[in-house]
Amino acid sequence: MTNGPRPALIDTDPGLDDVLALAFALQSSALEVHAITVVAGNVPLSVCTANALRVLEVFAADSPPPVYEGCAEPLSPRVCRAEHVHAADGIGGVSGAYPIRRLRPEDGHAVAATIELARRYHGNLVLIALGPLTNVAVALGRDPEAMQGIHELVVMGGSIDGTGNATPHAEFNFYSDPIAAREVVRSGLPVTLVGLNVTECALLPRARFDARVTAMTKGLRRQFLRDVAGPYFDFCKKEQGRDACALHDPLAVAAAVDPGVVRTKRIPCDVVVSQGITRGRLVAEREGGCSSAVPVRAATEVDGERFHDLFLNTVCGP
Helix, strand or coil, rough: CCCCCEEEEEEECCCHHHHHHHHHHHHCCCEEEEEEECCCCCCCCHCCCCHHHHHHHCCCCCCCCCHHHEECCCCCCCCCCCHHHCCCCCCCHHHCCCCCCCCCCCCHHEEEEEEEEHCHHHHHHHEECCCCCHHHHHHHHCCCHEEECCCCCEEEEECCCCCCCCCCCCHHHHHHCHHHHHHHHHCCCCCEEEEHHHCCCEEEHHHHHHHHHHCCCCCCHHHHHHHHHHHHHHHHHHCCCCCCCEEEEHHHHHHHHHHHHHHEEEEEEEEEECCCCCCCEEEHHHHCCCCCCCCCEEEECCHHHHHHHHHHHCCCCC
Protein backbone atom coordinates (compact mmCIF):
# COMPACT_ATOMS: atom_id res chain seq x y z
CA MET A 1 0.00 0.00 0.00
CA THR A 2 1.06 3.59 -0.58
CA ASN A 3 1.44 6.10 2.24
CA GLY A 4 -1.29 8.67 2.77
CA PRO A 5 -5.01 8.28 2.04
CA ARG A 6 -6.07 4.95 0.56
CA PRO A 7 -7.41 5.20 -3.00
CA ALA A 8 -11.02 4.13 -2.72
CA LEU A 9 -14.00 3.25 -4.88
CA ILE A 10 -17.45 3.12 -3.28
CA ASP A 11 -20.19 1.00 -4.82
CA THR A 12 -23.56 1.90 -3.32
CA ASP A 13 -27.37 2.05 -3.57
CA PRO A 14 -28.34 5.15 -1.53
CA GLY A 15 -30.44 4.57 0.79
CA LEU A 16 -30.41 6.32 4.17
CA ASP A 17 -27.47 4.54 5.78
CA ASP A 18 -25.62 4.56 2.43
CA VAL A 19 -25.93 8.35 2.40
CA LEU A 20 -24.43 8.54 5.89
CA ALA A 21 -21.65 6.17 4.78
CA LEU A 22 -20.88 8.32 1.73
CA ALA A 23 -20.69 11.46 3.86
CA PHE A 24 -18.37 9.59 6.23
CA ALA A 25 -16.07 8.40 3.43
CA LEU A 26 -15.92 11.78 1.73
CA GLN A 27 -14.97 13.49 5.00
CA SER A 28 -12.37 10.90 6.02
CA SER A 29 -8.71 11.89 5.69
CA ALA A 30 -7.86 8.17 5.48
CA LEU A 31 -9.60 7.69 2.11
CA GLU A 32 -9.34 9.39 -1.25
CA VAL A 33 -12.58 8.54 -3.04
CA HIS A 34 -11.79 8.36 -6.75
CA ALA A 35 -15.28 7.36 -7.90
CA ILE A 36 -18.73 6.38 -6.73
CA THR A 37 -20.46 3.60 -8.65
CA VAL A 38 -24.18 3.16 -8.23
CA VAL A 39 -26.24 -0.04 -8.29
CA ALA A 40 -29.98 -0.58 -7.97
CA GLY A 41 -31.00 -1.90 -4.58
CA ASN A 42 -32.83 0.02 -1.90
CA VAL A 43 -34.61 2.00 -4.64
CA PRO A 44 -34.36 2.03 -8.47
CA LEU A 45 -31.06 2.94 -10.10
CA SER A 46 -31.96 6.48 -11.17
CA VAL A 47 -33.09 7.35 -7.63
CA CYS A 48 -29.92 5.90 -6.13
CA THR A 49 -27.82 7.94 -8.56
CA ALA A 50 -29.65 11.13 -7.68
CA ASN A 51 -28.99 10.55 -4.00
CA ALA A 52 -25.28 9.99 -4.58
CA LEU A 53 -25.16 13.33 -6.39
CA ARG A 54 -27.04 15.02 -3.54
CA VAL A 55 -24.43 13.85 -1.04
CA LEU A 56 -21.65 15.18 -3.23
CA GLU A 57 -23.30 18.58 -3.61
CA VAL A 58 -23.46 18.87 0.18
CA PHE A 59 -20.14 17.30 1.20
CA ALA A 60 -17.84 17.56 -1.83
CA ALA A 61 -19.18 20.31 -4.08
CA ASP A 62 -15.75 21.82 -4.78
CA SER A 63 -14.01 18.63 -5.91
CA PRO A 64 -16.55 15.83 -6.32
CA PRO A 65 -15.45 12.38 -7.48
CA PRO A 66 -17.18 11.12 -10.62
CA VAL A 67 -20.41 9.14 -10.29
CA TYR A 68 -21.09 6.21 -12.63
CA GLU A 69 -24.41 4.45 -13.02
CA GLY A 70 -24.24 0.67 -13.02
CA CYS A 71 -26.61 -2.27 -13.18
CA ALA A 72 -30.31 -1.52 -13.00
CA GLU A 73 -31.28 -5.18 -12.43
CA PRO A 74 -29.68 -7.96 -10.37
CA LEU A 75 -28.21 -11.16 -11.79
CA SER A 76 -30.80 -13.03 -9.71
CA PRO A 77 -34.57 -12.66 -10.17
CA ARG A 78 -35.59 -9.41 -8.48
CA VAL A 79 -37.70 -9.95 -5.39
CA CYS A 80 -37.46 -6.79 -3.31
CA ARG A 81 -36.63 -3.17 -2.76
CA ALA A 82 -36.63 -1.25 0.51
CA GLU A 83 -38.88 1.77 0.07
CA HIS A 84 -40.64 0.80 3.30
CA VAL A 85 -37.43 1.75 5.11
CA HIS A 86 -35.97 4.51 2.93
CA ALA A 87 -39.13 5.96 1.28
CA ALA A 88 -39.69 6.19 -2.47
CA ASP A 89 -36.94 8.79 -2.87
CA GLY A 90 -34.46 6.71 -0.85
CA ILE A 91 -33.79 9.42 1.72
CA GLY A 92 -36.88 9.55 3.86
CA GLY A 93 -38.94 11.82 1.62
CA VAL A 94 -36.68 14.88 1.93
CA SER A 95 -35.22 14.91 -1.60
CA GLY A 96 -37.28 17.97 -2.57
CA ALA A 97 -35.29 20.08 -0.11
CA TYR A 98 -32.04 19.13 -1.87
CA PRO A 99 -32.37 19.62 -5.63
CA ILE A 100 -29.42 18.59 -7.75
CA ARG A 101 -28.18 21.91 -9.05
CA ARG A 102 -24.89 21.19 -10.78
CA LEU A 103 -23.63 17.62 -10.80
CA ARG A 104 -24.48 14.87 -13.27
CA PRO A 105 -23.40 11.24 -13.61
CA GLU A 106 -20.61 10.40 -16.04
CA ASP A 107 -21.36 8.90 -19.45
CA GLY A 108 -19.46 5.65 -18.77
CA HIS A 109 -20.74 2.53 -17.02
CA ALA A 110 -19.91 1.63 -13.41
CA VAL A 111 -18.47 -1.75 -14.41
CA ALA A 112 -15.99 -0.19 -16.83
CA ALA A 113 -15.05 2.42 -14.23
CA THR A 114 -14.45 -0.29 -11.62
CA ILE A 115 -12.15 -2.22 -13.94
CA GLU A 116 -10.26 0.92 -14.95
CA LEU A 117 -9.66 1.96 -11.34
CA ALA A 118 -8.61 -1.56 -10.34
CA ARG A 119 -5.96 -1.41 -13.07
CA ARG A 120 -4.89 2.18 -12.37
CA TYR A 121 -4.40 1.58 -8.64
CA HIS A 122 -3.28 -2.05 -8.92
CA GLY A 123 -2.42 -3.39 -5.47
CA ASN A 124 -3.65 -0.26 -3.68
CA LEU A 125 -7.39 0.20 -4.35
CA VAL A 126 -9.92 -0.46 -1.61
CA LEU A 127 -13.40 -1.16 -2.99
CA ILE A 128 -16.14 -0.57 -0.43
CA ALA A 129 -19.37 -2.27 -1.51
CA LEU A 130 -22.46 -1.02 0.33
CA GLY A 131 -25.27 -2.40 -1.84
CA PRO A 132 -26.13 -5.54 -3.81
CA LEU A 133 -22.96 -6.89 -5.40
CA THR A 134 -24.20 -6.85 -9.01
CA ASN A 135 -21.69 -4.29 -10.33
CA VAL A 136 -18.78 -6.03 -8.63
CA ALA A 137 -19.77 -9.47 -9.89
CA VAL A 138 -20.19 -8.25 -13.47
CA ALA A 139 -16.77 -6.58 -13.32
CA LEU A 140 -15.28 -9.84 -12.05
CA GLY A 141 -16.80 -11.72 -14.95
CA ARG A 142 -15.67 -9.18 -17.51
CA ASP A 143 -12.05 -8.73 -16.39
CA PRO A 144 -11.02 -11.05 -13.56
CA GLU A 145 -7.33 -10.22 -14.07
CA ALA A 146 -7.90 -6.52 -13.42
CA MET A 147 -10.10 -7.21 -10.42
CA GLN A 148 -7.42 -9.37 -8.82
CA GLY A 149 -5.47 -6.12 -8.42
CA ILE A 150 -7.87 -4.87 -5.74
CA HIS A 151 -6.07 -4.58 -2.43
CA GLU A 152 -9.20 -5.08 -0.32
CA LEU A 153 -12.90 -5.50 -1.00
CA VAL A 154 -14.92 -4.47 2.05
CA VAL A 155 -18.48 -5.77 1.73
CA MET A 156 -21.45 -4.77 3.86
CA GLY A 157 -23.46 -7.93 3.51
CA GLY A 158 -24.61 -11.19 5.00
CA SER A 159 -24.30 -12.35 8.57
CA ILE A 160 -22.03 -15.17 9.70
CA ASP A 161 -24.64 -16.26 12.23
CA GLY A 162 -27.10 -16.91 9.40
CA THR A 163 -29.67 -14.31 10.42
CA GLY A 164 -31.16 -11.60 8.24
CA ASN A 165 -33.11 -8.36 7.99
CA ALA A 166 -34.76 -8.92 4.60
CA THR A 167 -35.89 -12.40 5.72
CA PRO A 168 -35.14 -14.38 8.88
CA HIS A 169 -32.26 -15.98 6.97
CA ALA A 170 -30.81 -13.28 4.72
CA GLU A 171 -29.40 -9.77 4.90
CA PHE A 172 -30.87 -7.33 2.34
CA ASN A 173 -27.86 -6.89 0.01
CA PHE A 174 -27.25 -10.63 -0.33
CA TYR A 175 -30.98 -11.34 -0.60
CA SER A 176 -31.30 -8.76 -3.39
CA ASP A 177 -28.72 -10.52 -5.58
CA PRO A 178 -27.51 -13.83 -4.14
CA ILE A 179 -25.91 -14.90 -7.43
CA ALA A 180 -23.71 -11.81 -7.40
CA ALA A 181 -22.93 -12.29 -3.69
CA ARG A 182 -21.88 -15.90 -4.26
CA GLU A 183 -19.62 -14.94 -7.17
CA VAL A 184 -17.89 -12.30 -5.06
CA VAL A 185 -17.51 -14.53 -2.00
CA ARG A 186 -16.10 -17.33 -4.18
CA SER A 187 -13.86 -15.02 -6.24
CA GLY A 188 -10.67 -15.35 -4.23
CA LEU A 189 -10.45 -11.56 -3.87
CA PRO A 190 -9.31 -10.24 -0.46
CA VAL A 191 -12.86 -9.86 0.85
CA THR A 192 -13.70 -8.49 4.29
CA LEU A 193 -17.33 -9.15 5.20
CA VAL A 194 -19.02 -6.70 7.57
CA GLY A 195 -22.32 -8.35 8.35
CA LEU A 196 -25.37 -7.93 10.55
CA ASN A 197 -23.69 -9.97 13.28
CA VAL A 198 -21.50 -6.92 14.00
CA THR A 199 -23.56 -3.99 12.69
CA GLU A 200 -26.44 -4.88 15.00
CA CYS A 201 -24.04 -4.88 17.96
CA ALA A 202 -23.07 -1.22 17.57
CA LEU A 203 -26.30 0.76 17.86
CA LEU A 204 -25.87 4.53 17.81
CA PRO A 205 -28.22 6.31 20.26
CA ARG A 206 -30.26 9.09 18.66
CA ALA A 207 -29.46 11.49 21.50
CA ARG A 208 -25.72 11.10 20.92
CA PHE A 209 -26.08 11.68 17.18
CA ASP A 210 -28.35 14.71 17.65
CA ALA A 211 -25.99 16.32 20.15
CA ARG A 212 -23.01 16.07 17.81
CA VAL A 213 -24.93 17.28 14.76
CA THR A 214 -26.35 20.24 16.69
CA ALA A 215 -22.81 21.37 17.48
CA MET A 216 -21.78 21.48 13.81
CA THR A 217 -20.90 24.88 12.38
CA LYS A 218 -21.70 24.21 8.71
CA GLY A 219 -25.42 24.78 8.41
CA LEU A 220 -26.17 22.92 5.17
CA ARG A 221 -24.36 19.78 6.26
CA ARG A 222 -25.97 19.96 9.69
CA GLN A 223 -29.46 20.19 8.22
CA PHE A 224 -28.81 17.48 5.64
CA LEU A 225 -27.60 15.02 8.30
CA ARG A 226 -30.62 15.81 10.47
CA ASP A 227 -33.03 15.39 7.58
CA VAL A 228 -31.57 12.10 6.40
CA ALA A 229 -30.92 10.48 9.77
CA GLY A 230 -34.27 11.50 11.25
CA PRO A 231 -36.41 9.11 9.17
CA TYR A 232 -33.95 6.30 9.82
CA PHE A 233 -34.11 6.76 13.59
CA ASP A 234 -37.90 7.05 13.29
CA PHE A 235 -38.10 3.74 11.43
CA CYS A 236 -35.95 1.97 14.02
CA LYS A 237 -38.08 3.39 16.83
CA LYS A 238 -41.33 2.31 15.19
CA GLU A 239 -40.26 -1.14 13.98
CA GLN A 240 -37.75 -2.16 16.63
CA GLY A 241 -38.80 -0.13 19.66
CA ARG A 242 -35.38 1.44 20.17
CA ASP A 243 -34.25 5.05 19.96
CA ALA A 244 -31.01 4.00 18.30
CA CYS A 245 -30.03 2.64 14.92
CA ALA A 246 -27.54 0.21 13.41
CA LEU A 247 -25.18 2.00 11.03
CA HIS A 248 -24.71 -0.90 8.65
CA ASP A 249 -22.96 0.85 5.76
CA PRO A 250 -20.96 3.35 7.82
CA LEU A 251 -19.43 0.42 9.74
CA ALA A 252 -18.14 -1.02 6.45
CA VAL A 253 -16.50 2.34 5.71
CA ALA A 254 -15.08 2.40 9.23
CA ALA A 255 -13.53 -1.04 8.70
CA ALA A 256 -11.65 0.40 5.71
CA VAL A 257 -10.67 3.59 7.52
CA ASP A 258 -9.64 1.95 10.81
CA PRO A 259 -9.38 -1.87 10.70
CA GLY A 260 -9.17 -1.91 14.51
CA VAL A 261 -12.86 -1.06 14.72
CA VAL A 262 -13.69 -4.70 13.97
CA ARG A 263 -12.03 -7.99 14.78
CA THR A 264 -11.97 -10.41 11.88
CA LYS A 265 -11.42 -14.11 11.39
CA ARG A 266 -10.88 -16.15 8.24
CA ILE A 267 -14.01 -18.24 7.84
CA PRO A 268 -14.98 -20.32 4.80
CA CYS A 269 -18.27 -18.94 3.50
CA ASP A 270 -20.78 -19.46 0.72
CA VAL A 271 -24.13 -17.95 -0.29
CA VAL A 272 -27.42 -19.76 -0.94
CA VAL A 273 -28.76 -18.86 -4.40
CA SER A 274 -31.84 -21.11 -4.55
CA GLN A 275 -35.19 -19.32 -4.70
CA GLY A 276 -36.53 -20.73 -1.45
CA ILE A 277 -36.79 -19.56 2.12
CA THR A 278 -33.01 -19.48 2.53
CA ARG A 279 -32.31 -17.41 -0.59
CA GLY A 280 -29.36 -15.08 0.03
CA ARG A 281 -28.28 -16.70 3.30
CA LEU A 282 -24.58 -16.48 4.09
CA VAL A 283 -23.44 -19.93 5.20
CA ALA A 284 -20.31 -20.05 7.35
CA GLU A 285 -18.22 -23.22 7.44
CA ARG A 286 -18.21 -23.22 11.21
CA GLU A 287 -21.78 -24.42 10.87
CA GLY A 288 -20.53 -27.47 8.97
CA GLY A 289 -21.68 -29.08 5.72
CA CYS A 290 -20.51 -26.29 3.36
CA SER A 291 -18.08 -28.12 1.09
CA SER A 292 -17.95 -25.32 -1.50
CA ALA A 293 -17.12 -22.59 1.02
CA VAL A 294 -14.19 -20.23 0.33
CA PRO A 295 -12.19 -18.60 3.16
CA VAL A 296 -12.84 -14.87 3.56
CA ARG A 297 -12.17 -12.43 6.36
CA ALA A 298 -15.37 -11.91 8.29
CA ALA A 299 -15.94 -9.40 11.07
CA THR A 300 -16.75 -11.25 14.28
CA GLU A 301 -16.60 -8.44 16.87
CA VAL A 302 -16.95 -4.66 16.85
CA ASP A 303 -15.67 -1.94 19.16
CA GLY A 304 -18.84 0.13 19.20
CA GLU A 305 -17.43 3.07 21.13
CA ARG A 306 -14.41 3.36 18.84
CA PHE A 307 -16.67 3.15 15.79
CA HIS A 308 -19.12 5.78 17.03
CA ASP A 309 -16.31 8.17 17.93
CA LEU A 310 -14.71 7.72 14.51
CA PHE A 311 -17.98 8.15 12.63
CA LEU A 312 -19.22 11.19 14.55
CA ASN A 313 -15.84 12.95 14.68
CA THR A 314 -15.49 12.52 10.92
CA VAL A 315 -18.95 13.20 9.58
CA CYS A 316 -19.59 16.08 11.99
CA GLY A 317 -16.12 17.54 11.58
CA PRO A 318 -14.88 20.60 9.65
